[in-house]
Structure formats: structure tokens, C-alpha cells
Amino acid sequence: MTARDGRGAFCAEIDVSRETLDRLEFYAELLEKWNPTINLVSKATIDEIWTRHFLDSAQLCDLVTREIHHWADFGAGGGFPGLVVAVLLKERSPETKMTLVESDKRKATFLRTAVRELAVNTDVVSERIEGLTPLKADVLSARALAPLVKLCEYAERHLAPSGAALFPKGANHAEELKEALASWTFKSQEFPSKTNLNAVILKLGDIARV
Template identity: 55%
Template sequence: MTDLAGLNVSRETLQHLKTYEALLNKWNPAINLVAKSTLADAWTRHFIDSAQIFQLAPNAAHWVDLGSGGGFPGMVVAILALEFAPQMQITLVESDQRKATFLRTVARETGANATVIAARIEDVPPLNADVLSARALAALDLLLEFANRHLSPDGVALFLKGANHDKEIAEAVANWRFTVQKLPSTTDSNAIILAIRELAHV
């Protein structure tokens, strides 16, 4: 067993993640899935960073990842779910067709149970997710608009945010009512995970 952000993962799960990492390195020069400068430290910056949020909602029935890009955190969640939550339904929404093709390739090569929707978030019919995630996608105010569309009433939104999170929260409360829990990131002392519930438009 190998420790991954506090999860004891099997050799098989680790191999799936390494397959994913190899595909990321292969595809990134052509379609810029992640910043080139982060590839050397991709394991911490992307894989462990994504794995830490899986543990915040390991019993989700339907996990939706918005603006998935290179698949962080959604595809990592899907790979971990193979071992820890095989019944979990995972949906990745990514409007860029080339990135969506990459995500489908990763799912096929790793066996991850992930559905990829290649469309704009606002054009997708409501997904009724009980967990909604996004990383480096948009300001909180816009993320809450997406959550209002796609999150079930009793669901939780998990947004990975940087040092400006307090400013984003202050701006969002002008338009939204919600409860928020700030959870420290295990990979970046300046980052935070916002767990948002009870969302309603003001």
C-alpha cells in the first residue's frame, strides 16, 4: 500500500495514476492541460492536491467536476473511486473538445468510471450532483452560479482556492447566501478548500 494524501492506495490504483501522469506528460505540449512549469512537480501539484478532496466526500453518489481541463481534481477522484467507492458516478464537464478527448483517453486507459461532457457548464442540463468540485476555474461568485444550477439542494461544493479566497467570499455574499467551511490544503500553505452548503440566491 502507498500513502496518497492520507489514503492507503493499492498498487493497482497507483499504477492507474502513473498511467494518467504519463498521458499528461505526452499530451501537455500539444494542448496545454496544465502549466508547463508544474509538470516536474505534477505528483504534488496536481495528483496529491486532487486526492485530498476525495476524502472530504468519499461516499458521494454523484460527483461532478466542472471545467475539468487536465482532469484535476475530477479524474483523480474517478481513479480513486475505482478502489474506494466503486458505486460512485463521476461526471466531468469540459467545453474544450481537445481536453475532453484527453479526459476520455485517460478514462479508457485507466478504467476510470467517468462520463465526460464536452459542453459549456451553463448549457448542460442540471446534473443534480451531491458533490460539485472545481479547481482554478472562476471566481467564487460565478462558481456559485454554476453550483446553483448543478448541485442538489443538500449537496456540497468543494472549491480549491488560493490566497484571495476571503476577498472572493466577501464579493459572493452580495448575491448568495451559503454556509462555508475553510479547510487547509495539504499541498499549499496559501491554498484552501472551500466546502459550501445551503446555497441560495439573495
């Protein structure tokens, strides 16, 4: 798939303005420039930025149906899903603040550069999640970071009381849910992924220890 094909597939699923699309195009250029040095995305998927990474991240925005003030993304890496979401929120909800948490110092440096260049309402925190003061986020996300049972621990600490956690998960999501429910209680919804027929986005709320 060419970059143009990827952009077309993205735009077919996600409604964005020309300005937002330009920001995403610039973001893609930054990723391609930095990736040989820091390995922000695998070499096998660098040519699929628009579908494998941008669309996979942007689809989370459509699952948030109420006004939010603070979104936190853990293990942000190259900015997925958090920085992509922040670019969309600049148009959709400019008052919403994004916090990207990434303990890898080099990746955090990339994220700070991208945040500055993209002019999005975003903070980058280069610390381990376990050591953070509770963030009280309205929405918390994490992509390919940890098993669901561990993500529940993070969410319980860092979500606001009425907050929601969004966790993209692969084909083994049913097993992860079963494992997590042995230690945690929560309300959950499953939404099919737009980029992988075997994947889902889990939306959890009211997370508490058993």
C-alpha cells in the same frame, strides 16, 4: 523534486492501494505524452504532477464523509481534480459516477482517452456549463475555473438539494467569500490545503440567492 519524490509525498498524505497507484502512474504518463500538443498542465509544473496536481486533487476525497452517487467536476482541463478523484473512487466507492465537464474539445478528447485507459466510472461532457441540463450532483468541484461568486451560480443550478461544493481557493479566498456573500447565502467550511500553506478548500452547502 523527482517523480519518485513526488510519489512518496503523495503516498505520505493519501492512502491508496498498489493498483490505484499504478493507475495514477499511468495517468501521469498520459499527461506527459499529450501535454506538448494540448498543454494540459503548464510546462513549469509537469515535473510536479504528483504534488502540484495529483495530491492537490486527491485531498478533496477526504472531505466527503457520506455516500455519494454522482460527483461532477467543472472545467476539468487535464483532469484536475475530477479524474484524479475518479481514480480514487474506483477503489473507495466504485458505484459513484464522475462527470467531467470540459468545453475545450481537444482537452475533452484527452479526457475520454484517459477515462477509457484508466477504466473509471466517468462521463466526459464537452459543453459549456451554462447550457447543461441540471446535473443534480451530490458533489460538485471546480479548480481554478472562476471566482466564487460565479461558482455559486453553477452550484445552485447543478447540485442536488443536499449536495456540497468543493472549491480549492488561493490566498485571496477571504475576499472571494465576502464578494460571494453579497449575492448568495450558503453554509461554508474552510479546510487547509495539503499543498499550499496560503490556500484552502471551501466546502459550501445550502447555496441560494440572496
